Amino acid sequence: MSSDVRDSRYMRDDRSHSPPDLEFDTIEALEWDETIEQNILTDGIGSLSLQTKASGYMGPQSGNALLRHLHSVVHFLSEGEADLDFSSFPVDPETSQETQALIHSNGFRNECLDWYFQHFHKAYPLLHEGFFRAQFMGAIPKPKDGSWAVLCNMVLAVGAFAGPQSSNRADRLFFHHAQSALSMDLLQRGSIHLVQAFLLMANYLQKRNKPNSGFTFLGVAMNMALGLGLHREFSDVSITPFTMEIRRRVWWTLFIFDSGARLTFGRSSILLAGGNVKLPVNLDDSDLAVDNEALGEPRDYPTVTSSLIWQCKLANISNEVNARLLERRLPQRAEMLALDNRVLQWQESLPPFFKQSPAPDHAWFDVPRMILLWRAQHLRIVLTRPFLLDALQRRQPLNTNDANDIVVRCITAAQDCTQSIISFFLTRSSCPGALAWYATYWLVTAVFVSVTCLIYDLHHPSAVVWRGQIENSQKTLQTMAVFEPIAGRAALILSRIMDLVPCSPNSVADLAANDAVRMGITDIWSESWLQVDYQAMSDLVQTVDSNDVEL
Known part of the structure; x- marks a missing residue:
């Protein structure tokens, strides 16, 4: 692992402090105008927009924050793609x-x-x-x-x-x-x-x-x-x-x-x-x-x-999770483990008809059932994710042997959620628009965990699984894009990020060339977006550019 990105700018030990407010040139940067019928400034899942102005306050656990960090380190979307109009509101709805x-x-x-x-x-x-x-x-x-x-x-x-x-x-x-x-x-x-x-x-x-x-x-x-x-x-x-x-x-x-x-x-x-x-x-x-x-x-x-x-x-559990995540950049591990256990207990207490495919006379229930189960998996990912990101920032190895470790819980929940959504859509010839929206939201949250882990450790024993899930997620999102434009944007972003990852971890030249950028990404990804040193990110990109690294 490259040492040139082990910089104090990325290694602050402020994990116990409450996230500070972000400083803006003017406070009006948090204001918004969504009456404008043009390229959308925000997205409804809080994960796929790169806009920082006129988009409202997005807290540190929003997927939107993480994506902005990635794009700040290396501009994996072109200017046109970053502003891609995936809005569904036409300029003049009366024209059709x-x-x-x-x-x-x-x-x-x-x-x-x-x-x-x-x-x-x-x-x-x-x-x-x-x-x-x-x-x-x-x-x-x-x-x-x-x-x-x-x-x-x-x-x-x-x-x-x-x-x-x-x-x-x-x-x-x-x-x-x-x-x-x-x-x-x-x-x-x-x-x-x-x-x-x-x-x-x-x-x-x-x-x-x-x-x-x-x-x-x-x-x-x-x-x-x-x-x-x-x-x-x-x-x-x-x-x-x-x-x-x-x-x-x-x-x-x-x-x-x-x-x-x-x-x-x-x-x-x-x-x-x-x-x-x-x-x-x-x-x-x-x-x-x-x-x-x-x-x-x-x-x-x-x-x-x-x-x-x-x-x-x-x-009720989700509200407590949200409160803990907003109080501290890295919440108390014991508290979050207890909350994760409550989600598992909630899942265990579900009636039998939630735990198996419905009978033919209740086939309609399959969609509400899966939405509920995916929502629970998403909550588990969000509440454990800070500990995964903290481990990456501190360059800890991704040891996945202890199933009860909170980092392993995050990775496992993400893999389970990803596979569940992919498998569900493989068996369906049609997709209601509402289902595509929810599935996109939770699939994006889940697969970005695998993306982060793969970028961090290409030689990990689970790397093949992560890569396979990422590739299958891209295909699933592309399929859903027919019904939900945001899914197409998510597939594009996944594709651009994966361009940073050598096709084979044995490709030494590609691995060395991308190492600084990949480790820089994990550092920035691990920061609360409220605390990002934007000059440090700019320096990292300039360093990469000056070394003629091809991405």
Whole structure:
């Protein structure tokens, strides 16, 4: 291992201190404007954008921070590729006459509604399917608070995005119709329909690469929900069992959306005191009726609330993980091991129908099931990753013999997550847009661990496994790019980074030529982006250039 990169600039012993705030030329650098319909400045998974200006605050555990470091050391993307427009918002959404006509077609609108309840609702049951469809058809009255135009168009937008035709851009037109229906008057009202609408808007905007706008609407939904008392349990004396159960579903969906966004972008979690609302009951929509006098017994098979119930339990752990990661650059090892053990215990306590492929009559459950399992693996990676990066920075060997070692846990969780996603997509001939987005997010997080390990130690016994998973991840991401443009960008970035790695570790000349850059990458990768010495990075790149290293 080259000694010329063992520089004190990269070896600070500040692992126990809270990450300091990043210094900017002006504080306006943290402001953003996501109304601009041009090359996107940020991405919804917090991992694939190189922009540092006008993109909002991204905390030290966001994948976005790590990617910026890599690109700072060696510009593996050209200027054009770094600014590549992988946004899904066209400059003028009204210009497509064909798509404009499509969204007014009753047949297509019904398809979007079907896709919503088929691909989104079964993981995030914000609505009651029968009740909403009755409103949609005009069989029962629509809400009178002005929320319907926003809520209905957001359901159609999410359905169009989540379905198999997400590439036809119809979802953007539905979104713009919902956006046009917003007004200050609506923000001066409060109803569960508005909370549902703002929640869908928040989730959609993140997936369409406007994460700060989505985060803002998440805050609106949260405060409106608190104003409506959705965090509180009420007795049957004052509320019907049907209404109380829908309120539970809405609150806990809000809870997991909020938890996930804060972990993704490295933003502080909010601790809410005074909430006593129960988790939803494991029941299907067909088990709920507006005239129910009491709820039935929980089902022992998958329902539309099964995934939500267990996501809520996982989110409680996730919030603690996020708090620990933001407190210290390198949290206490014992604390993080305990949290990782809690994730493993949570996984062990899952009902049997989460641990095996569903029966044919519940085949629909395979997607919510895998989303939940991948979410847990992603959390394990994020909470153990600081210790892997610290080990690399201190030039420790990657000893993978002790399965309980926290570094080994990170590597193993990443490999398991990567292989699970790759295997899942190998068996599928089609891919809903919503699934492609989530799979891209978690695959990027997982495979970048293997990339880091391979760059660090080309001779490691697991190097062949890492390289194979990286190559298969590229292929999987390229396949998903048909449905999700971010996946194509991720595949491109993987390809550019792998150009730094000799095809064979026995290629001495290539290995020696790239050694300084590779070790520099591991050093910078190991830093919190809040603490990066940008002059040191610049010096490293200049040193590499002056030695005529070919990358």
